[in-house]
Structure formats: C-alpha cells, structure tokens
Amino acid sequence: MGSYVLRRVLQMIPVFFGSTLLIFLMVYSLPGDPIVALFGDKAADPAQVAALRQKYYLDQPIWKQYLHYMGNLFQGDFGTSFTGRPVSEIMADAFPVTIRLALMAFVFELVVGLTLGVLSGLRRGSVVDTVVLVLTLVVISIPVFVLAYIAQTVFATNLGWVTPTVQDSTDLSQLILPAIVLGSLSLAFVARLTRTSIGENLRADYIRTATAKGLPRRTIITRHLLRNSLIPVVTFLGTDLGALMGGAIVTEGIFNVQGIGNVLYRAINQKEGPTVVGIVTVLVIVYLVASLLVDLLYAVLDPRIRYA
Amino acid sequence: MPDIHDESGFEPHPKPGVDHLDYAGEQGRVVEEDTLIEPDPAKREEARSLWGHAWRDLRTRPIFLISVVLILLLVIMAIFPWAFTDTNPRASDLVNDYLRRPDWTDFFGAGWFGYDGQGRSIYARVIYGARASITVGICVTALVTLLGGLTGMLAGYFGGAVDAVISRITDIFFGIPLLLGALVLLGAFSARTVWSVVIALAVLGWTQIARVMRGAVLTVKQADYVMAGKALGAGTGRLMMRHILPNAVAPVIVVATIALGGYIAVEATLSFLGIGLQEPTISWGIDISSAQKVIRTAPYVMFFPAAALSITVLAFIMLGDAVRDALDPKLR
Amino acid sequence: MTTAVDTTKSARQAPYDGPLLDVRDLHVEFVTREGVARAVNGVNYSVSAGETLAVLGESGSGKSVTAQAIMGILDMPPARIPKGEIRYRGQDMLAMGKEERRKIRGQKIAMIFQDALSSLNPVLTVGFQLGEMFRAHTDASRKEAKAKAVELMDRVRIPAAKDRVGDYPHQFSGGMRQRIMIAMALALEPDLIIADEPTTALDVTVQAQVMDLLAELQAEYHMGLILITHDLGVVADVADKIAVMYAGRIVETAPVHELYASPAHPYTRGLLDSIPRLDQKGQELYAIKGLPPNLLRIPPGCAFNPRCPRAQDICRGEVPELFQVTEDDGTEQPGRGSACFFWKETLHGSRS
Numbered sequence: 001m002g003s004y005v006l007r008r009v010l011q012m013i014p015v016f017f018g019s020t021l022l023i024f025l026m027v028y029s030l031p032g033d034p035i036v037a038l039f040g041d042k043a044a045d046p047a048q049v050a051a052l053r054q055k056y057y058l059d060q061p062i063w064k065q066y067l068h069y070m071g072n073l074f075q076g077d078f079g080t081s082f083t084g085r086p087v088s089e090i091m092a093d094a095f096p097v098t099i100r101l102a103l104m105a106f107v108f109e110l111v112v113g114l115t116l117g118v119l120s121g122l123r124r125g126s127v128v129d130t131v132v133l134v135l136t137l138v139v140i141s142i143p144v145f146v147l148a149y150i151a152q153t154v155f156a157t158n159l160g161w162v163t164p165t166v167q168d169s170t171d172l173s174q175l176i177l178p179a180i181v182l183g184s185l186s187l188a189f190v191a192r193l194t195r196t197s198i199g200e201n202l203r204a205d206y207i208r209t210a211t212a213k214g215l216p217r218r219t220i221i222t223r224h225l226l227r228n229s230l231i232p233v234v235t236f237l238g239t240d241l242g243a244l245m246g247g248a249i250v251t252e253g254i255f256n257v258q259g260i261g262n263v264l265y266r267a268i269n270q271k272e273g274p275t276v277v278g279i280v281t282v283l284v285i286v287y288l289v290a291s292l293l294v295d296l297l298y299a300v301l302d303p304r305i306r307y308a
Numbered sequence: 309m310p311d312i313h314d315e316s317g318f319e320p321h322p323k324p325g326v327d328h329l330d331y332a333g334e335q336g337r338v339v340e341e342d343t344l345i346e347p348d349p350a351k352r353e354e355a356r357s358l359w360g361h362a363w364r365d366l367r368t369r370p371i372f373l374i375s376v377v378l379i380l381l382l383v384i385m386a387i388f389p390w391a392f393t394d395t396n397p398r399a400s401d402l403v404n405d406y407l408r409r410p411d412w413t414d415f416f417g418a419g420w421f422g423y424d425g426q427g428r429s430i431y432a433r434v435i436y437g438a439r440a441s442i443t444v445g446i447c448v449t450a451l452v453t454l455l456g457g458l459t460g461m462l463a464g465y466f467g468g469a470v471d472a473v474i475s476r477i478t479d480i481f482f483g484i485p486l487l488l489g490a491l492v493l494l495g496a497f498s499a500r501t502v503w504s505v506v507i508a509l510a511v512l513g514w515t516q517i518a519r520v521m522r523g524a525v526l527t528v529k530q531a532d533y534v535m536a537g538k539a540l541g542a543g544t545g546r547l548m549m550r551h552i553l554p555n556a557v558a559p560v561i562v563v564a565t566i567a568l569g570g571y572i573a574v575e576a577t578l579s580f581l582g583i584g585l586q587e588p589t590i591s592w593g594i595d596i597s598s599a600q601k602v603i604r605t606a607p608y609v610m611f612f613p614a615a616a617l618s619i620t621v622l623a624f625i626m627l628g629d630a631v632r633d634a635l636d637p638k639l640r
Numbered sequence: 641m642t643t644a645v646d647t648t649k650s651a652r653q654a655p656y657d658g659p660l661l662d663v664r665d666l667h668v669e670f671v672t673r674e675g676v677a678r679a680v681n682g683v684n685y686s687v688s689a690g691e692t693l694a695v696l697g698e699s700g701s702g703k704s705v706t707a708q709a710i711m712g713i714l715d716m717p718p719a720r721i722p723k724g725e726i727r728y729r730g731q732d733m734l735a736m737g738k739e740e741r742r743k744i745r746g747q748k749i750a751m752i753f754q755d756a757l758s759s760l761n762p763v764l765t766v767g768f769q770l771g772e773m774f775r776a777h778t779d780a781s782r783k784e785a786k787a788k789a790v791e792l793m794d795r796v797r798i799p800a801a802k803d804r805v806g807d808y809p810h811q812f813s814g815g816m817r818q819r820i821m822i823a824m825a826l827a828l829e830p831d832l833i834i835a836d837e838p839t840t841a842l843d844v845t846v847q848a849q850v851m852d853l854l855a856e857l858q859a860e861y862h863m864g865l866i867l868i869t870h871d872l873g874v875v876a877d878v879a880d881k882i883a884v885m886y887a888g889r890i891v892e893t894a895p896v897h898e899l900y901a902s903p904a905h906p907y908t909r910g911l912l913d914s915i916p917r918l919d920q921k922g923q924e925l926y927a928i929k930g931l932p933p934n935l936l937r938i939p940p941g942c943a944f945n946p947r948c949p950r951a952q953d954i955c956r957g958e959v960p961e962l963f964q965v966t967e968d969d970g971t972e973q974p975g976r977g978s979a980c981f982f983w984k985e986t987l988h989g990s991r992s
Contacts, residue, residue, distance in 0.1 A: 011479075018480030026492050137629075141622035143573045145580050146596065146614040149603060157604065203715075205758035211713045212753075213824065214746030215776045224761050246485040250577060264488075268495035268583065276492060284483045303808040304762055 004305075008295055012288050017070075019284045020277075024066050027273045028058070056082070056274070069277070078278040081267075087278035090263060095282070097169045098252070098259035102244040104175055105183030110237060113187040114230075117194025121229070122221070124199055132195065136188035144247075148181045148254040165256035178255040182248060186240050193236055197229040204228070231301050238294030242287035362634035372630035378623035385435055386442035395432035397590055410608055421612045424599065430609065434616045437592040440585055441620055443502050444509070445572040451510035452517050453564050459514070460521025461556075464529065465548060474518070481515040487574055494583050505584055509571055520563045524556035531555070562632040569624030576617050592617040658730055659686035660831050660864045661710065661749070666724035668705050668888075670935075671717060677935040679705040681888040682724075684962075687832060687864040692855075694867045694879035694896065696911075700932055702888035703868045707834045710866075711751050712741050729831075747777045750825035752854075754837040756817035760809035766793075766820050767805035773827035792823040796853060815846035822854055832864040839874060851878060872915060876900060881975055884908050887933050887943035890962060891979045904965050904978035904987045906948045942980070950982050 053059045056079075057068050072079060078087035116136075120129035139147070155177055156164035166174045201207065202225065210220045245260065252261035260279055267275035299305045366372045385392060410422040410430075421430035463474035489512040490505075497504055528534060529552065537551045578584025579593025587594065592613040599610035668680035680702040687693045697703040708714045710726055712733065725732045728749065733741060753759040761769060770792055771785030780788065786805065793801035796819040809817055818838060825833050835854060839847040855878045858865045869875060875882060875896065882899050884892040884907065892905040903909040910928040930947040933939055939946055945955040963983055965976035980986060 011476075014476050015479040015483060018476065019483035022480060022484065023489075023492065026489070026496070137622065137625065138618075140625055141569070142614075142618045143576055143580075143621070145577060146610075146618065149600075149610060149614075153603065153607065205753060205755060206761040208713055209753060209759045209824075210761070212711050212745055212751045213773055213776065214742050214744070215772065216742065219772075219776065224764075227763055228761070243485055246488045249487070249491070250581065253581070265491075265581065268491050271495070276495075280484070280488065280492065283485075283488065287483050287485075302763055304810050 004299060005296065008292055012292060016284065016288060019288075020070070020281050021066055023277055023280045023284070024069065025062065027276050028062060028065060052082075056080075073281070078281075079274040081272055081275045082270075083272075087274050090275060091260070091278060091282065094258065094260045094263045097257060098245050098248050098261065100169070100172065101175055101179055101182060101248060101252070101257060101259055102241060104172070104179035105186070105244050106237075106241055108180055109183040109187040109190055109240070113190030114194055114233070116187075116191040117233070118198060118226070118229075120191070121195040121198025121202070124195075129195070132191055136191050139184050139188040144181065144185060145250045145254060147184060148178075148251055151177055151181050152254065169257050169259065175257070178251050178257055181255075182244060182251040186236075186244065189236060190233060194229065194233050197232050198225065201225055201229045227301065231298065234297055234301065235294055238290050238297065239287065242283060242290050245286060246283050362631070365634040366630060369630050369634070371626050372634075375623045375626040375630065378619065379627060382438050382442055382620055382623065385438040387439075389436045389439060392435045393429070393432045395429040397428060397432035397436040398588060400426045400428050422606070422608050424595065424602075424609050426598075430595075430612050433590055433595055434592070434612050436590045437595060437613060437616065438620070440502055440579075440589055440591040441572045441575060441617065444505055444575040445568045445620075445624070447502075447506045448509040448513060448571040449564050449568040451506065452514040452567070453560065455510065456514040456517025456519075457521050457557075457560060460518035460523075460560075461525055461548065461553070463518070464522040464525025464556075465544075465552065471522070475522070478515040478518050481512060482519075484512065486512050487577060490574065490578055491581070491583050494578060500584065500586055502585065502589065505575055505578065509574060513567070513571065516567060517560060517564060521556065521560050524559045525552055528552050528555045558635045562628055562635065564628075565631060566625055566628035569621040569628070572617070572624070573621050659688045660729060661866075662686040662725075662727040662730075663706065663710065664725040664727065666706060666709060666726065667722050668702070668709050668714065668719055669722060670719050672936070675936045678938060679719075679888050679935055680709065681938075683885070683888070683890055685883050685890065685893070687866055689831065689864055690859070690862045692858065692865040692867060692878055692880045694869060694875040694882045695885060696869060696872070696875060696882055697885035698870055698932055700887075700935060701885040703885045704836050705888075706885075707751070707836055707866065707868055710834060711749065712745060713751075743777070746773060746830070747828045748830050749832045749834065750828070750830040752818075752821050752825045752833065752835040752838045755841045756814070756821045757809060757841075759821060760817065762809060765806050765808055766812070767807075769809075770805075770820070770824055770827060773824060777828055788827070792827055793820070795826065796820070796823040796857075798823075813846075814842050815850055818842060818846075818850050819853065822850070822857070826857060826861070829861055830863065832866070833858065834866045834868070836868045837870070838867070840869070840871065847874070854878075872911065884911070887938050888935070889943065889979060890977075891944065892977065893962070894965070894976045895974075898973070898976060902987055904976065904983040905980045906950050906982075906986055907944050909986060909989070910947075950980075950985065952981070954981050 050059070057065050060068070069079065076088070078091065080086050081090060116132045120126075120132040123129055142150075152164050155161050162177050163174065166178060168174060206228075207220065207224060210224045215224075247261075248257075248259055249261035249265050251257070252259045253265060256262075260283075264276065264279045266272070267279070389397075410420060412420070414420045421434065424430055424433065459474050459478075463471040463478075486509070490508045493508045493512070494500055494504065534547065534551050537547050575584055576591065576593030576596070579591045580597040582597065584593060585591040595613040596610055596617070599606075599613070602609050663683055663685050666680055666683045667678070670677040670679055679700075683702065683706050685693060685695070695703045695706070705714070705719075709719075709721060710733075714721075721734060724734070726734055728744060733744065736744075760766065767786055767789040770789035771780075771782070774780035774785040774788050775782070790801050790805050793805060798804060798816055798819055804812075809820070812820065818841075821838075825835075833854075838854060839850050842850060851874060854865070857863075865878075867875070867879060879896045881893065881895050883890045884899075884905065886907050892899065892903065892908045894904070899908060900912065903912055907928070910926070913926040914928065928947055933943055933946075939956075941954075941956040941958055942948070942951070942960050945951040948955065958981075960979045960981050962977040962979045965973045965978050965983060965987065967973060978986070
C-alpha cells in the first residue's frame with residue numbers, strides 16, 4: 001500500500017508541471033499583447049510598456065518566465081495581476097464562494113444521483129427506471145446555460161421562491177438554486193453510472209452465491225451489491241469536485257455569484273495573464289489531489305488493487 | 309485417484325478405466341464448446357461478427373432510428389439550409405418586433421417562430437444555426453478520433469516507454485477541463501471562426517479517445533487471434549490494421565459519438581460566453597446569449613435556439629447510447 | 641414412495657423416510673425477446689440422504705436451470721415456472737413464502753458453483769463470507785462467526801486457516817477457492833448439497849482432490865448430493881445414480897455402472913462412444929452428428945430425433961415418455977428408465 005501511494009504521488013509530479021506549463025503557454029505565447037491591451041484605446045507610451053513588460057517578466061523568453069513563475073509559486077507567491085493586486089488576494093476572495101457552491105452542488109449530486117441510480121438499477125424496466133432514464137437524458141442534453149435560465153425563470157420569476165441572482169454569496173440559501181443547476185449534469189451522470197453498475201453487479205455470480213446462502217435481501221443489497229457497485233461511481237465523483245469548480249463559469253455568470261468562475265471569465269476577457277494562470281493552476285492542483293484521493297479510496301474499496 | 313466407492317460400500321463394477329474417462333471429460337468439453345455457442349447453425353456465421361449482430365439489434369431499436377433520422381435531418385439542414393427556408397437569417401427588419409409572438413399559421417415562414425431582438429426571423433436563424441454546430445461537432449470528433457486513436461493505438465500496442473510518455477501527456481491534458489482550456493485558448497484570439505473553435509477543442513479533447521483506444525488495444529492485444537497472427541509472422545503494420553484496429557474500434561466509436569454531442573454543447577457554451585463563434589457566423593449559442601436581454605418579455609426568442617441545440621445534443625447522445633447497448637452483449 | 645409424502649407435511653424435521661428432495665414434472669421457461677425458451681420440460685428426479693445423483697448433460701440441457709430452480713435463485717423474470725413441484729422433505733417449496741424459502745437456502749440445501757473466483761465477493765474476506773452463513777441463519781456474533789469460519793477452513797484442509805481467514809478470494813489458488821465454496825456450503829451441515837460443475841474450472845490435477853474432498857464430506861455428514869456435470873469421468877467415480885438430460889428432459893436414468901455398461905438411450909450411447917478409448921487407438925473418434933436444439937424451437941417429438949441414428953417416424957411425431965427398462969425376461973431393472981421408443985434395441989445394440 002505504501003509503495004502504491006508513493007508511486008501515485010511520483011506520477012503526479014510530471015503531470016503537475018506539464019499541466020501548468022500548458023496553461024502558461026496558452027496564456028502567454030499566443031497572439032494578443034496583454035500590456036498593450038491594458039492601455040485600451042489609448043496610445044501606449046513605449047517606455048511605459050517596456051517598464052511594465054520588465055515588471056511582469058514578459059521581456060524574457062517563455063521558458064524563463066515559466067521557471068520564474070514556478071520558483072515564486074513554490075514560495076506561495078502567485079504573482080501580481082496587471083491591476084497591481086496580488087493574485088493570491090484575488091483568489092482568497094473568490095475561492096471560498098466557489099468552494100461553497102461546488103460543495104453544495106456535490107452533495108446534491110451525490111445524494112440525489114446515487115439514490116436515483118440505486119432505485120432505477122434495482123428495478124430495471126420499472127416506471128421509476130424509465131423516468132430516471134428519460135430525465136437524466138434530458139438533463140444531459142440541455143446545455144447548462146439553458147438549464148440555468150429555465151431554473152431562473154421558473155423558480156425566481158414565475159414562482160418567486162428565490163431571487164433571480166445571488167445578492168449575498170455567504171447566504172447558503174441563495175446558493176441553492178445555482179448549486180442545483182451546477183450539479184445537475186453530474187447528477188445525471190452519477191445516476192446513470194450507478195444504475196449501470198448496479199445492473200451489472202446484480203447479475204454477478206457472487207450475488208447469486210449470496211442469494212443461495214440464504215441471506216436476507218437487505219443484507220445482499222447493502223453488504224454485497226452496493227459496495228461493489230459504487231467503485232466506478234467513486235472514481236467519477238472524485239474527479240468531479242474539481243470539474244464543478246472549473247465548470248462554475250457559466251452558472252456563476254448567470255446567477256451573478258462572485259466566485260472564481262466570474263473572476264476567471266473577466267480575467268480571460270481582459271487578458272489578465274497572471275490571474276488566469278493562478279486560478280487554473282489552483283484548479284489543476286485540486287484536480288490532481290482529488291484524483292489521488294480517488295485512487296486511494298479505490299484501493300480501500302477494492303482489495304484486488306490494494307494487494308496487486 | 310482413490311476409489312471412494314469402497315468407503316460407501318459400493319461394489320466396484322467392471323467399468324471403463326478411470327484413466328481414459330478423465331480423458332473423456334476433456335474431450336467432451338471441447339465438443340461442447342464447439343457446438344453450443346450458437347445453437348442455430350444458420351445464424352452462426354452472422355453471430356460471429358460483432359457488427360452484424362449489433363446491426364440486427366439496432367434496426368429494431370426505436371431510440372436508434374429516431375436519433376438517426378434526427379441526425380440526418382440536421383446534417384441536411386447544415387448543408388442545404390436554404391431548402392428549409394426562403395428567409396435571409398441575417399436580414400434585420402425592425403418592423404418585425406420581437407414582441408410579435410410566434411405565428412403558428414406561418415408554416416415554415418419567416419414569422420413561424422417569431423422574430424429576435426433585431427427583427428430577424430428566428431426560424432431562419434434556427435435552420436442556419438445548424439451548420440456551425442454540426443460542423444464543429446463532426447470536425448472536432450473526426451480530429452480527436454484520428455489524433456487520439458493514433459496515439460492510443462501506439463501507446464497500447466508498443467507499451468513500455470512509448471506508453472509511459474503518451475500516458476503522461478494524456479494525464480497532463482486531462483488535468484485541464486475542456487471548457488476551461490478552450491476559454492483560455494480561444495480568449496487569446498480576437499477574431500475567431502468555426503475553425504479556430506474546432507482546433508481548440510480538438511487540441512484539448514483528443515486525450516479522452518486516446519485513453520479509450522489504449523485500453524481497447526491492451527485488451528485486444530491479449531486475444532488469441534492476435535497472438536496467432538504474431539506467431540504466424542504478421543508484420544507490425546498488418547497486425548495493427550487487420551487484427552487489432554477492427555476489434556478495438558468499437559468502444560472508440562461509442563465514446564466518440566457521445567462526445568460529439570458534448571462538443572456541440574461546448575461550442576454553444578463558448579459562443580454563449582462570447583469567447584466562441586462571433587457574428588456574422590450564425591450560432592445557436594450566440595442567439596441564446598443575445599436572447600438574454602429579452603427573456604422576461606419574449607422567452608420564445610431563447611426557447612427555439614435552445615430547443616434546437618438540446619435536440620441536437622440529445623440525438624447524438626441517444627445514438628451513442630444505442631450503439632453502446634448493441635455492441636455490449638453484457639447489457640443485453 | 642409417494643404415499644408417505646402428504647402425511648408428514650406438517651413437521652419438517654420429523655422422522656421422514658421419503659426422499660429428501662423430490663422434483664416432479666418441473667417446467668422452467670425463459671421469456672426472451674425472440675420468444676419463450678423452454679429450458680426445462682418436465683423433469684422428475686429425487687435424492688435421498690447419503691445418496692449422490694449425477695445430472696449429466698451438455699450446456700443448454702437444463703441441468704443447471706433445474707438446480708437453480710431448486711435453490712430458488714432463478715431470476716424471475718425472465719424465468720418462470722409454469723408447472724411442477726419441488727418437494728423438500730415432502731413439502732413443495734414452490735408453494736412456500738419467501739422467508740420460509742430463504743431459511744431453507746444455505747441452511748438445508750446449499751449450492752456449490754462452478755467458478756469460485758466470480759462466485760465469491762471480491763471485496764470481502766473469505767472469513768467474513770464464511771461467517772456470514774452463521775450470522776444470517778443463527779444468532780452467532782461476529783467473533784463467533786469468525787471462529788467458525790476458521791474451523792470450516794480447517795475442515796476443508798486449507799493450510800494455515802487461522803492466518804488466511806482475513807485474506808480475499810483473489811489471494812487463493814483455484815483449488816483453494818473451490819474448497820472455500822465447499823466450506824461455505826457445508827457451514828450449517830445442510831441435508832442436501834447441489835454442486836454445479838464443481839471441478840470444471842479447475843486444473844485436472846486439482847479436480848480429483850476437490851472431488852474426493854466433496855465425496856468424503858458427503859459420506860461423513862450423510863448428505864444428499866446432486867452433482868451436475870458434463871464430465872463423464874467425474875460421474876463414474878462418485879455418483880450412485882445418473883440422470884442424463886437433453887433439451888430440458890431426462891432422457892435416461894440408471895444406476896451409474898449400468899449406464900456405462902449398457903446405455904438404453906441413443907444419446908447416452910453417443911456420449912459414451914465419443915470417449916476416446918485406449919483399446920480403440922487409431923480409429924476415428926465417434927461424434928454425435930448435428931447440434932443441440934435451439935431451446936426456442938425444440939423439434940417436435942423426441943428432441944433428439946434430428947441427431948439420432950435410430951430415428952423413425954414415430955420419433956418425429958410423439959414425445960416418448962420415460963419407459964421402464966426391463967431385462968429380456970421382463971423383470972424390471974430398478975431405477976432404470978429411458979425416454980426412447982427403441983430403448984430395447986439400443987440396450988441390445990450397446991451390449992453387442
């Protein structure tokens with residue numbers, strides 16, 4: 001088990017550097033001069049531009065910029081945005097909001113998705129199963145921004161249960177609707193994945209054995225079926241928390257949640273390189289840590305991996 | 309082998325020797341496996357082919373037929389949009405106020421679905437919007453299947469260092485969510501066409517197919533017929549193209565079909581956010597975005613492009629689902 | 641034999657001298673997309689305490705489906721039992737409630753499956769899975785159950801049982817896993833064990849060991865045993881009587897050695913003839929021509945007729961019942977039956 005963890009951690013290192021380098025290249029080596037863009041329509045003063053370039057290390061070759069950035073990163077310094085505000089400060093404001101939103105979405109998808117998946121998986125072909133299948137298919141097909149507008153129109157405009165946009169992102173009750181919208185796509189995947197997994201495992205030989213042993217149905221389902229069926233679902237769920245945070249751009253935009261998605265969206269539009277790189281780097285780290293945890297959890301759930 | 313009949317008081321009879329009876333067990337098993345796989349001899353040949361079987365199965369599935377008809381219709385719409393409407397989708401006439409409700413009597417006419425905020429025919433724009441979505445969907449899928457298929461194949465077939473390098477590169481791309489990466493990548497361009505969106509999505513999306521292909525090749529590589537081909541001295545190229553590829557391609561096709569719907573949704577999302585396609589390209593995503601301004605007073609301005617987009621995505625996902633079910637005997 | 645049945649219905653554990661298990665006219669069908677597959681078409685057999693019945697047949701002959709129907713582990717739907725009785729100690733299990741049936745499963749009738757690796761839960765330790773028997777059917781605590789599990793593993797001669805009780809199924813060899821399956825079946829000392837191809841998945845060298853262990857334990861506990869197999873070699877050694885199945889029917893029953901010496905059904909004959917024999921070296925091996933029938937379209941008359949060398953018109957028109965096999969002088973051969981119109985000719989043919 002120890003060597004397994006070590007191997008997984010070692011594998012993460014090249015992936016971390018690779019992903020951050022990729023983002024770095026995408027932000028800094030592509031056309032469009034951020035410094036010139038900073039001046040907007042005004043004619044830029046060449047001397048000022050050169051000074052700014054030097055300040056932000058942009059006069060260096062791209063690989064030097066990257067090394068410089070990484071060096072600072074390991075000292076906890078995410079750099080400074082072009083507006084002069086430290087990127088870490090910007091993130092410290094926005095990340096907690098997004099984490100709250102993503103966690104709520106995650107809990108929603110976990111509880112509702114698993115329940116629906118188990119119910120329909122246990123009763124394949126039943127009315128419940130058909131309803132779950134059709135609903136999840138609809139949710140998967142409707143793009144999230146359309147879904148967001150439908151939710152907003154129905155629950156805020158027509159029913160008046162909630163305000164159409166979030167006024168105070170520390171108020172969890174205001175985050176419920178955006179969280180449901182954000183989690184709905186993953187919820188559909190979780191439900192379908194659980195359903196398939198349960199269906200497959202129901203037909204497994206060891207379930208037949210458990211029945212032949214004369215175990216009560218409850219015991220067969222909770223002890224034998226669920227644990228085996230949840231292994232693939234756990235994989236999905238683990239990587240999904242990061243995806244929810246990264247995917248919050250649309251939802252946060254429509255519901256006016258002042259989280260990381262909104263900040264990132266503005267930063268991309270304003271070619272705010274340091275902010276974009278900083279946020280995406282953190283998201284990559286979240287993703288990597290989550291997939292490491294998933295792999296460890298996987299080993300806990302499945303002894304065949306633990307002892308391999 | 310001790311004779312347990314003595315214990316139970318059973319008188320051993322003159323009987324066929326134990327030795328060759330054991331043999332018989334082996335022999336009997338071979339016969340059994342040979343003859344019992346498919347009881348009906350007429351169907352034997354057909355059943356051998358995964359695709360033949362899948363096709364017979366698919367023809368009877370309503371979901372498959374519906375999605376195929378929808379997709380054909382969408383493709384025709386993308387190629388010959390003028391066959392569906394006489395109206396110029398870019399013609400703006402503010403006489404046609406968006407507050408004029410959809411006119412259900414105006415079949416296939418300019419006012420059928422009403423007019424948008426700039427007085428353009430929503431019906432015409434829905435028809436013409438198919439081209440961008442279908443082009444992006446099909447081109448991205450073609451590119452990722454080529455790129456991902458090739459790299460996945462190399463990784464799976466050669467293993468070792470090749471696999472290690474390709475797998476790590478795949479991991480790197482996997483760390484960056486598709487939408488996020490596309491936003492950053494496309495954000496750098498000030499003028500974006502369908503092709504820049506296609507390239508951006510393909511560059512970021514190929515890893516999914518690569519992983520699937522690698523897994524499939526690894527499985528197929530273990531199969532006896534591949535070993536046999538190798539033993540008979542088939543060259544690497546021949547082995548890959550004739551033996552491995554046809555048998556590894558099924559999961560790739562399934563994933564690619566479902567992903568196609570996903571790419572269309574991502575394109576629409578990018579366009580909606582203003583970082584995808586730009587006017588004058590007609591895109592459902594852009595139309596949905598501009599409909600935001602009038603959503604309170606005229607929700608249908610958003611409804612029709614949103615419905616078209618959802619149905620398109622749905623059609624590809626249903627197709628992929630149906631093909632997967634048909635190809636996976638376990639689920640039957 | 642059947643008169644005692646109804647009178648003892650009330651007391652399950654009362655002294656009972658009928659057969660332990662009595663299957664009567666059992667029918668099982670599967671509803672599939674292509675139609676109704678008739679997997680079992682009127683099977684009759686019985687097993688008494690201490691007796692071993694071997695059910696012989698190819699896959700698709702209905703031998704495993706019959707066993708699953710007895711255990712009550714058929715998936716219904718798609719399976720259904722339109723007709724028949726399965727009597728355990730005289731009581732029809734098909735008429736019992738779910739809970740009553742569950743209590744018989746594992747406790748009174750236990751089953752051993754072919755592939756122990758897939759039949760054991762991969763994520764639970766073998767000790768836990770063995771102990772589960774006691775926890776489900778008795779009020780044993782977790783600790784007691786574990787101690788019993790160790791005892792059972794010792795009983796089936798798994799070395800170092802105490803250390804291995806916490807291991808997972810994939811950590812055992814194939815033969816050891818099958819021993820665990822046997823231990824599980826034995827746990828509550830059932831009256832009857834159904835072993836569905838218990839050695840097929842094992843190496844030839846291990847097959848004999850596992851089979852011997854099973855036979856030995858059966859004798860020790862005086863259990864009934866139904867041994868389902870297609871392997872004629874396994875049968876010859878351990879069975880008392882044999883039932884040969886074809887297309888969901890029993891085509892021949894006989895005490896084991898009589899069946900080998902003089903089969904009374906052309907199908908049995910064909911099976912025995914397709915065994916390679918040392919004394920017929922160099923000759924071409926006999927094979928039954930044709931293929932087993934598709935269960936969706938079982939041929940009319942005797943199901944074996946399209947493949948039978950003796951088939952006449954009557955075989956294509958009428959379903960043969962299980963005829964009592966007699967000696968030439970007309971005395972009944974006890975326990976022998978053949979579902980062939982030409983059983984006499986077959987019997988004589990096989991003696992020549």
